Amino acid sequence: MSSWWWYLSRATGIVAAVLAVASLVWGLFFSSRNTGTRLKPNWWLALHNWLGGLALAFIGLHMLVSFLDTNRGLAFLDLFVPSGKVGWAIGWGVVSAWLFAIVVLPSVARVRRRLPRKAWHVVHLLSIPALILTFVHAYQSGSDSGSSVFTKALALLIGICMYPITVRLIGLAQARRRPATA
Amino acid sequence: MTSRPSNSGHRDNSEARRPIDPLLFQRLEELGNRRAGAPLPPPSPGSAKQTNARTANAKNTTARTAPTKHAPNKPGAGRGAAGAQADKLNAALARSAAARAGVATGAKPVGRRAKPAASSKVAALALSVATTAALAGLFAHQDSTTDSVILTGGTALPAADPTAVPATTVPGAVAPNTVAPTTAAPVSANGTIADGTYVGGASQNRFGTVQVQAVYSGGQLTDVQILQYPDGDRRSLQISQYAIPKLITSAISAQSASINGVSGATYTSRSYAASLQSAIDAAKSASGVTG
Numbered sequence: 001m002s003s004w005w006w007y008l009s010r011a012t013g014i015v016a017a018v019l020a021v022a023s024l025v026w027g028l029f030f031s032s033r034n035t036g037t038r039l040k041p042n043w044w045l046a047l048h049n050w051l052g053g054l055a056l057a058f059i060g061l062h063m064l065v066s067f068l069d070t071n072r073g074l075a076f077l078d079l080f081v082p083s084g085k086v087g088w089a090i091g092w093g094v095v096s097a098w099l100f101a102i103v104v105l106p107s108v109a110r111v112r113r114r115l116p117r118k119a120w121h122v123v124h125l126l127s128i129p130a131l132i133l134t135f136v137h138a139y140q141s142g143s144d145s146g147s148s149v150f151t152k153a154l155a156l157l158i159g160i161c162m163y164p165i166t167v168r169l170i171g172l173a174q175a176r177r178r179p180a181t182a
Numbered sequence: 183m184t185s186r187p188s189n190s191g192h193r194d195n196s197e198a199r200r201p202i203d204p205l206l207f208q209r210l211e212e213l214g215n216r217r218a219g220a221p222l223p224p225p226s227p228g229s230a231k232q233t234n235a236r237t238a239n240a241k242n243t244t245a246r247t248a249p250t251k252h253a254p255n256k257p258g259a260g261r262g263a264a265g266a267q268a269d270k271l272n273a274a275l276a277r278s279a280a281a282r283a284g285v286a287t288g289a290k291p292v293g294r295r296a297k298p299a300a301s302s303k304v305a306a307l308a309l310s311v312a313t314t315a316a317l318a319g320l321f322a323h324q325d326s327t328t329d330s331v332i333l334t335g336g337t338a339l340p341a342a343d344p345t346a347v348p349a350t351t352v353p354g355a356v357a358p359n360t361v362a363p364t365t366a367a368p369v370s371a372n373g374t375i376a377d378g379t380y381v382g383g384a385s386q387n388r389f390g391t392v393q394v395q396a397v398y399s400g401g402q403l404t405d406v407q408i409l410q411y412p413d414g415d416r417r418s419l420q421i422s423q424y425a426i427p428k429l430i431t432s433a434i435s436a437q438s439a440s441i442n443g444v445s446g447a448t449y450t451s452r453s454y455a456a457s458l459q460s461a462i463d464a465a466k467s468a469s470g471v472t473g
Contacts, residue, residue: 070442
């Protein structure tokens with residue numbers, strides 16, 4: 001059974017990373033108004049929120065299953081406190097999980113209403129460093145990082161993230177330039 | 183030169199129109215009350231129908247009076263347009279009040295507005311769960327068919343005469359362990375493992391080979407020396423250098439190969455445990471210790 005915990009740990013980690021990337025992509029397309037005409041913006045926003053929550057749920061599942069995998073020898077505290085004791089490969093994953101929790105939980109409508117918009121936006125931008133740390137964690141500690149398929153999939157995910165980030169940054173740059181030229 | 187009508191004249195006209203639509207003025211008063219901070223009364227049950235009827239009527243009136251739009255000086259020319267505007271305002275007021283009443287009673291939007299992307303959400307959840315299950319199954323399948331841990335005969339023997347058995351490449355095959363005692367023949371004293379060094383089988387995984395030798399002294403496992411470890415690339419070397427000292431410490435304190443693996447070095451940990459277990463088995467069999 002311990003092997004199955006290991007397999008599940010790897011699988012949930014991969015799925016959580018993919019969900020986090022999907023949530024980021026959805027959010028960036030929504031915020032850059034690049035949602036097309038076929039689907040309404042509220043569809044994009046609702047799915048972005050859902051994917052973010054789902055990513056956080058799978059991160060939690062990944063942590064739980066990693067803890068249950070006795071071969072790994074992870075203590076309960078190691079799941080929440082990043083340290084060199086279990087290696088920084090795991091530590092980056094812990095930091096990333098915290099960042100995702102900080103990004104997702106204040107986005108719950110009731111909490112968000114109480115936050116100033118600018119503060120919420122700054123907190124929301126933490127999702128980008130969180131995702132970078134996720135990739136570092138996956139590459140350093142992932143049991144599959146030795147395989148070429150995994151490396152290629154990781155490169156593809158990074159590429160998928162880069163496209164909407166670039167679109168968003170270009171949009172921001174254009175928006176800043178517009179009042180100056182008007 | 184035409185003289186503009188005085189304000190008092192307008193007021194007189196409004197007063198003259200008052201009996202036409204008393205509900206409009208009632209609503210306007212309510213609007214005034216709301217601006218002054220007084221709460222708006224909930225709409226009457228038939229107000230929506232009335233509002234719709236009035237709006238339709240206003241549209242008709244506007245349509246009828248449209249040709250007179252360009253001739254405001256004709257008697258009654260502005261009446262239809264003004265009435266329509268007032269009706270629109272009234273309708274907006276009624277909608278606002280109804281919305282307020284709806285919120286107050288806990289009514290929520292229904293249909294697609296209430297749950298946008300509901301089917302997409304379900305699909306995302308189902309896809310995530312299915313992918314997790316599929317990946318776990320794939321990993322299990324890979325593990326059962328490929329070289330997760332393969333024990334082969336020892337290769338690098340540091341002590342005594344190496345009587346290594348040629349390595350076998352059959353997955354899952356465990357070759358006989360090589361025993362390389364420091365003395366010619368280990369002698370078991372009072373049922374404990376004889377002092378000596380026992381070489382374990384080489385355990386292969388996808389990153390390389392791990393082989394250890396167990397050093398027994400006084401019947402106790404006192405040291406575990408690494409003969410081979412994954413060092414094919416820089417990363418494997420880093421992982422080995424990080425994980426192996428921890429594995430050695432764990433094995434000595436546990437006096438067995440039943441140890442927790444090191445996070446981030448799962449394959450190395452498993453191979454280490456397998457090789458150490460074969461060394462311990464060899465030591466026990468050479469010393470005539472059972473169990």
